[in-house]
Amino acid sequence: MFKYKVQILKKIISGTNNGLDKNSRRYGDCKLPLKMENVLVVSKLSRLEYERSKFKYISEDELKKELVSRGTDYNSLLYNHDLHKTFENKVVESFKSFNAVVKVVNRFSLKEEQTEWADVVVPAGGDGTFLLAASRVKNNLKPVIGFNSDPRRSEGHLCLPKKYSSDITKAIDELKNGNFQWLLRSRIRTSLFCQSKKLVPKYLHIVETPEDAYSCEPTYKYAEDMGTILPFLALNEVFIGESLAAKVSHLEMYLNDSEESTNLKSSGLCVCTGTGSTSWHMSINRIPVQTVAELLRLMDIEATEDKDSLATVLADIYNQNLLFNPDDPRMGYTVRELISVGVWPQPKGLKPRGFVNKIQVRSKCIDACLVVDGGVSYEFNDGVVAVLEIKPEDALRTVILTD
Template sequence: MGMNAKIKKENELDQHDINDIDLVISIGGDSTYLKAAGIILNNELPIYGINSDPTRRTGALCNESLIFQEREQQIPVIIEQILAGEYSSFYRNRAWFTIENPVTGMQTNKLCLNEVFAAEKDVSCTSMYRVQVDGRDMGKFKSSGLLIGTGTGSSGWLYSARQVTNQEVSTIQSIIGTYDNSELVRLNKIFQYLSCIQVNSNISGLISSNNVFPYDSDKLYYLVREGYVSDPSSYTWRAEGYCSMIKVISEIIDGSVQIDGYFKYDIGIGDVFTVESCPQKSLRCIRLNKQYEIKGLPSQQQSQQEIQI
């Protein structure tokens, strides 16, 4: 086809492998895509994702789904369209993680597409840390960990951590029903009606969908996960919210920072790291103008439209 290609396994991929290439194609699932994206520093080097097994993987970041029996027909079509320029580009904002070793002074940086998570390695232990958001001291927290997500990550782990469940909607209905306030009584009757027509799932879905923000947003969202609440009046607004930069002072004893599920950095008491929005290093992604449709499965574009509805 008049081109040179490098084929690398996921666990063998290195920064040097992409120094002289024009396009990265990730074939696997979201984890493969995230690892490939993590070594792309040039914001003009495009990436295209192919979900190699849609029966086992969600492939939310992937542009195309591949069926084993179709691979010999599908992949050449994809390559030909890309070479012909039949695609469009869009950019996903990323976050920039920075930590400095207090002993050696060596600084470690890492780009993040989805989320940064910091916690004790033993998940049964309480994680303690202080947080500064855009220069404002939010105080000390005790929780099961701290989650910081991008717009892309807001529909993944961060979405699961923030989502409102059907049971929570039902609980709110029950609580409202115990008050005598006329307005609350009216609301409770509405909720009872809605419950009767079984739309609690729609209510929870509608509320939770508001937690998702655009993949090109220059904002991040931080969440103190399962935090210990000593003062409810101040905890709520301090424990989560949008930001451009967050600084974390660790009081974690034997912890780890995990980025996009594959990169890990050990942390302990006194370690300090920052996570900041980094639009100048946004990830260039491409989508084909006409996608290859697999028999029996909707195209990725159709699936995304169904989710948006």
């Protein structure tokens, strides 16, 4: 009996496909130099800068006292701030050494006309800075190329490999010589349909709303409502749910233009791209080694949670299978903590996780929000409808440096 179970597990392992089909990616060797005459460097917003923006009318000594009173290590904030600024200066000077005109902006001053001026947009920070910079690029023509300013403390999945953080000139030289591949990362377009004539975004990581904050005017009709295409494309994910995590989110979903809807209650809905499959999507769906080990024991298979154990191997295979290509035209949806008892969902049969080409969601919530890439939020209360889809023209142009 034990050998039979092991044979089943071996078949599972050998037949697992993590969805990353290398032959499906829509990119190729460029062979042509990248135009970099005008370079826009987008600066990381350090924690210290964020705190300064909250207390802009007090002195640095007073700010230090305020932070220390809260138990914050001011010296650590200052050290990391200086580290990022030093790296940012290296990026600027490296591009200037190639005769580029360089402008530096931060998330408080970044405007679309600045991205239009640039030949290439260069976030200098981590994935958060990259997402911010990418949000101001509205088409698939302008490249966004990120440098990780602190690879010791940040993964920087969206940035160039960490080795280029210590050799910025080498990366620029490769780009100038065309030694890279294009990667068009899919992004999610969101359309909202509601009675409101204006949709005002709420910025989640900025103290003050920027002067050019978008108030979206309706652009076309959908059924009896006025629809608005949001000016923010999601590179990672769109989350929909009640603002207070303890509240149950009541939503109505239509998948892939189906006329049949499903009413569901859950902790919210996360819809991601292939790029975002390494982020929140992975965190929501990943299976712990402990869980796999407990399942094996239920099958009367002796299991440990050691580094090289069967439980660890199976957990790694399962978790890697959650990822899919950043240029995949599909979206991955996940219903968080789906209530699946009694009459919920209505009707039964909805898979809590799957792929879609298009998804429509109607809110039956009280105090909900729709959040794009964890940075911009819109009200999403009872009656509001969101349509999420991926369009080729909305992709984000990025690069992969050829080793």
